[in-house]
Amino acid sequence: xxxxxxxxxxxxxxxxxxxxxxxxxxxxxxxxxxxxxxxxxxxxxxxxxxxxxxxxxxxxxxxxxxxxxxxxxxxxxxxxxxxxxxxxxxxxxxxxxxxxxxxxxxxxxxxxxxxxxxxxxxxxxx
Numbered sequence: 001x002x003x004x005x006x007x008x009x010x011x012x013x014x015x016x017x018x019x020x021x022x023x024x025x026x027x028x029x030x031x032x033x034x035x036x037x038x039x040x041x042x043x044x045x046x047x048x049x050x051x052x053x054x055x056x057x058x059x060x061x062x063x064x065x066x067x068x069x070x071x072x073x074x075x076x077x078x079x080x081x082x083x084x085x086x087x088x089x090x091x092x093x094x095x096x097x098x099x100x101x102x103x104x105x106x107x108x109x110x111x112x113x114x115x116x117x118x119x120x121x122x123x124x125x126x
Contacts, residue, residue, distance in 0.1 A: 003031040061093040063100040076103040
């Protein structure tokens with residue numbers, strides 16, 4: 001299979017790319033346009049194999065149970081919590097770690113995860 005065929009299969013298996021992490025969808029775009037570097041070819045083949053084996057999006061900024069969709073919304077265990085727009089990865093990673101800590105705090109306290117509860121919990125997280 002060529003990159004276009006693999007890309008079609010990736011999109012078919014991920015609800016037209018809606019289930020892909022934003023950087024993985026970008027990788028598919030780069031592949032279709034023929035702009036893959038050697039490292040990109042390896043990453044694309046890894047993505048393709050991952051999709052064939054039941055793709056799960058990676059945790060956002062490495063924070064467990066946090067994912068980000070294509071519109072910038074942040075989810076904790078599938079519950080939409082917040083919208084992030086940061087200029088730097090460092091700022092976004094810091095905010096993501098705080099979000100994860102606040103949501104974990106809520107879970108530990110037995111409180112439901114919601115935007116309002118998250119906002120209040122942030123006041124308790126350094």
